[in-house]
Amino acid sequence: MRTRSSSNLIVESFTILKRRNCRRSKQIVEPELQTIVETLVDTMADTRTMSELLQAPTKGYGDAIVLPAILAEKFKLKVGLLTLVTSSQFHGFERDDPHSHIRWFNKITSTLKYKNVPHDAIKLMLFPFSLEGASRIWLEKEPPRSIHTWEDLVSKFVNYFFPPSKTTNLMNDIMNFQQRFDETFSEA
Secondary structure, eight states: OOOGGGSOOOOOOEEEEEOOOOSSOOSOOOOEEEEEOOOOOOOOOOOOOHHHHTSOOOTTOOOSBOOOOOOOSSOOOOHHHHHHHHTTOBOOOTTOOHHHHHHHHHHHHTTOOOTTOOHHHHHHHHGGGGBOTHHHHHHHHSOTTOBOSHHHHHHHHHHHHSOHHHHHHHHHHHHTOOOOTTSOTTTO
16 A cells, blocks of 8 residues: 555756845845755655554653662562652652652661662662652653663762752852841841
8 A cells, every 4th residue: 555655756846936025125126036956755665554653652761770680589579668668759849858868768778688689679679669750750751771770870860859059059158158237146
């Protein structure tokens, strides 16, 4: 079956007159001649069916986190552990502290030990469950297969939600602090 878009198109050479805007100008402007030449459009025969053409693309939806190989047999994460991780999620609000979230997450995951399962693999598996809202969107927007280790994840997470510029601004606020003449020390 051949569709209209897959046919070869040959367009002869022709001339289009192009006028310049002369509304404000009192000069007489000659029309400019512009020639357009289209050549043979070489299209390949598309053998996909209409239902295949209408399907949404599935490439490019990979997870950002690459999990290391787990050698353990019959390894499962318990539902209670997922409940514990999701009980205090990081939302990415201005008042949320990414450093304290990482410390809290490390405390929870430090209690887990599985035979033949790397500790970083457990952390990388559980971390997406500890995110909600803007922080989950951040993780979904990370390029596919861009996070390979726990250190990569922590570095990207902290640098996004607590960038170095924020640290610099806070340090400048502290260094430039001055007590006003009409306020007490405790008020300042």
